[in-house]
Amino acid sequence: MEEIIKKANELGLMIKGTDVSMRFEELAKTLNNETESKSLLEEYIKLMQEYQEKESAGAPIEVEEKNKLKEMSEKISKNELLKEYIATQSYLINMMMQIQQAISEPKGDPIRPSKIVTPGSSGKIITGV
Numbered sequence: 630m631e632e633i634i635k636k637a638n639e640l641g642l643m644i645k646g647t648d649v650s651m652r653f654e655e656l657a658k659t660l661n662n663e664t665e666s667k668s669l670l671e672e673y674i675k676l677m678q679e680y681q682e683k684e685s686a687g688a689p690i691e692v693e694e695k696n697k698l699k700e701m702s703e704k705i706s707k708n709e710l711l712k713e714y715i716a717t718q719s720y721l722i723n724m725m726m727q728i729q730q731a732i733s734e735p736k737g738d739p740i741r742p743s744k745i746v747t748p749g750s751s752g753k754i755i756t757g758v
Contacts, residue, residue, distance in 0.1 A: 644728070653721050656714045666710045673701045 644650055660667055680690055705711045
């Protein structure tokens with residue numbers, strides 16, 4: 630178990646060391662200090678959540694609301710910081726999904742049996758505590 634945790638930590642450090650992860654962190658810090666861009670993104674997210682809740686409840690989204698969303702989308706597409714932030718975030722999420730898939734569906738043979746006790750066998754269960 631200890632070796633698995635060690636490898637997971639190494640994987641985390643490798644991910645943090647990727648260009649896309651480091652760039653995303655830089656952009657997040659910049660965005661946090663850029664009040665106008667940050668407010669625009671927060672307002673857009675809030676609006677999208679409201680619309681999703683309406684759709685889930687079966688309520689219609691009015692034309693005026695759709696126009697407001699379109700207007701905000703246009704503002705975001707003109708904001709270079711937000712465009713790069715969103716694109717970098719999407720790339721990072723895609724990378725993380727690929728990593729999760731590789732963990733869930735590894736290719737190849739298991740490296741060696743785990744030292745964790747399996748249900749029904751005798752021995753002490755290792756909990757990491």
